[in-house]
Amino acid sequence: MLSSIGIPGLILIIILALIIFGPKKLPEIGKATGQALKEFKQSTTELMSDDSKSNDQKNEQQEKVSEK
Numbered sequence: 001m002l003s004s005i006g007i008p009g010l011i012l013i014i015i016l017a018l019i020i021f022g023p024k025k026l027p028e029i030g031k032a033t034g035q036a037l038k039e040f041k042q043s044t045t046e047l048m049s050d051d052s053k054s055n056d057q058k059n060e061q062q063e064k065v066s067e068k
Contacts, residue, residue: 005013021029 017026017029
């Protein structure tokens with residue numbers, strides 16, 4: 001999706017953000033957005049690791065059952 005925006009589109013978005021939020025508020029918004037993305041990434045990583053752990057446990061249980 002972002003690959004179709006291009007440089008002119010990014011410049012337009014930055015100009016609109018400056019007009020709407022102003023130059024003083026823009027760094028705060030950028031920081032908040034960065035923190036939100038960081039938390040989202042951590043959450044998805046945790047979910048993936050939890051899912052992988054549960055799959056490992058299921059595989060171990062299946063191996064125990066098949067050994068009997």
